[in-house]
Amino acid sequence: MSIGHTLLGLLESGPRHGYDLKRAFDERFGHDRPLHYGQVYSTMSRLLKNGLVEVDGIEAGRGPERKRYAITDAGITDVGQWLAQPEKPEPYLQSTLYTKVVLALLTGRNAADLLDTQRAEHLQLMRELTQRKRGDDLADQLICDHALFHLEADLRWLELTAARLDQLSKAVRA
Template identity: 45%
Template sequence: MPPVSVSRILLGLLEPQAQHGYTLRQRYDDWFGASRPLKSAQVYATLQRLDRDGLIDLAGVTAGEGPDRRMYAITGSGVVELERWLDEPEVPDVTGTRRVLFAKVLIALSSGRPADVLLDRQRQAHHARLREMRVRRQSGDLIDQLDADFEMYHLDADLRWIDGAVGRLDRLAAIVLSGSTDGA
């Protein structure tokens, strides 16, 4: 899955009302930061790019105890870009983890290593992550539950792939070791 578009999410968070960068970061982390919280520097760098590109404007500055707090608002062009992003379906993609796992299986087989062992370890790691997600789903709010469900369904698909791969390792090893690329 491609990384989440922080810039588009910030546009979406700004659409209802102008906000400070600090507030945007808090909202982002509350909704999307469970696995990867946003760093303040990334928020402000993204806001600078959005401003440069005409998608947001500086809506005001308030003095505080520390540095001045800048308030940002989405522009008409920002709304158009947000609508384009929301209307565009995501391209189904195999995550980097799955691509790496597939590569590890082929490399293990081509070097005579036991691919079933690495798949068993991966299965254990997936089950451990499933347990974490179940706890999160049971203890979290509705947003956490929905996010945990999304990950759990994908982990389940990975586990089905692992089981299918284990069942074909002997045939796959023969193909890989023969140097054939036709998948016969």
């Protein structure tokens, strides 16, 4: 999962301090893996260097890092591109896909489109594997089957999430 894009997406609703960003990230996406402060600061300095965020203000006193970050127009474009680009279909994508859906809802982008684009990407890979399975190599067929069942599971998750978008949207904005 891209921590940089996720932090950028969280900044879209307004400027925040590094500490606020970490807390917002952990609250929404860090259930089993909260961010380290070091990760937040190194990510923010990279985003700063790339012009995706800017320093909106610095508070005096109380510790070294009290910079307040704001997203730039280039940053907003970057988040939009990341959300619109489907993930390479592979097992264990859940956390990335979940993050993308929540961020799309939070930033008022079209989450249904995001899910459909991803679905098309998954089905295309399933078509290729289905075609490859027509060969004679049984071992290769078994490998394809394993991938197909995993992709199918992901696809069912995409479908169910699409059916629950209204509900999820309310929960996310609450």
